[in-house]
Amino acid sequence: MQITEMLLTNQTARPGTKIVPKGLVIHWTANEKKGADAVANRNYFNKPTTEASAHYIVDDRQIIRCLPETEMGYHVGAKSYKAEALQKLSAYPNDCTIGIEMCVNADGSFTKMYEQTVALTAELLKRYGWAVDKLWRHYDITGKNCPAFFVDERTAQAYFGKNAQAAWESFKQDVHRLLTGFPQKPQAPVDNCAVELTLATTGKLIAGTAYVPVRLVAEAAGATVGWEPSTKTVTVNGHELNCLHENGTAYAPAREVAALLGMEVSWDAARKTVVLRG
Template sequence: MRIEKLWLTVGKGGRPGRNITPKGLVIHWTANRSYGANARRNRDYFENHPEKKVAAHYTVDDSEVVQCVPENEMAYHVGGQKYTEKALRILGSYPNSTTIGIEMCVNRDGDFAKTYKQTVQLAAEVLKRHNLGTGDLWRHYDVTGKDCPRYFVDDNTAREFGFTDAASGWRGFIADVKAELARLTDSGSLTAKDIKGHWAEQDIKQALEEGIVSVDESGLFYPDRPATRAEVVAMLMRLDDRILGKIKQ
């Protein structure tokens, strides 16, 4: 999955710059159905309105996934005056310090089915990276009681977005993430089956995790096979995206 890393300014607004150890992944909706309210626009809202002190690690629309905050840093995405008993028991007294947040865009000029699909894929990858499972998926609603994402909380809104009802919509989302997580595990798309013991094993693992290189459908990397010109260009462009992201940080 290609991810655009457009970091928010450290110490400003919703990115305080504090390290976290993720225990859960929280799904949100932007609640902004305006035309053009896509992933980048929502990221820019976080950046340009620091007084709101809100952010998420990712914003997702039908064509792009934008990362706003590194996964090992806190983002102010699930704050509240009070938290549910379950959230306090599992996530601790301040869930922002133990969770990663994904905002799903609902702009009218977007294709929600594609946004949903991208979110499923992203959620599975995030869970896999942190050795979490679908039992660690949360709606914002589950943490604070807020009606977010509303289509997974309110039946009328759920039907607007093509779900039978809110509860079955959320169950379906969890099932889809579980299936994608199983596919990632089976295919080894975030790992490679043929690099164990190779002198560059750790570097290859890191490059896979960062999305700079990838494995084939069989989970093989072929570490000693020459790269084609096209593969070299693709790797350089992905690396360029990463470098630019750090510069903007």
């Protein structure tokens, strides 16, 4: 694959910040004018007033590298990010992603540009040891309509003659096919299963009443535990509990805790064990 290195010298778009990539972000240039090819977009990024950049720009003739993959580009910055991006990438996804711009200039072949992008993407995934789950649309991170032919229905129909989600899935399929030589296996339907959690912890038996450590039990059940140090008040999902405090741990009667958590409580005398079930 021929990659032309034309690294940006514009420091407004190339801060030089080192990054460790965790994913690839696919964009389109959104410029359908004649001549808006990879070189033209690279030169736009390199204007001193431009604060945007991406690592690669692909047209029907060449792939241009604008930034080393280990340096940050400005391609997915936004005021807010989608939850999945925050969870899987970072609070500022520019600091861990490689951006690829797809050109849509009217005087270029979209099909050839698409094929070159698939080839570049597969090459990068292979080099990093990643699968197609490391691919993101700009839209998946910020909600921006980019690349519009993978997001917006009318644009997807115009470019691919299919709906936007299907077009994006086909792109990933094409990348995967090149990466592995085989199409993706259809996912088998997944069954749900129950999860039982056993907490090995010690409670207290006081005058025939079993007390359990509140925070450990409540948080395992998915409840929120509050603690007000000045009054030594413990709350579970906002409800106050009368607790005993010992070595920094708050204990409350198992029945009261279970009631707040919507759990059933029973006593196994043989094992001297209180059983909570929810």
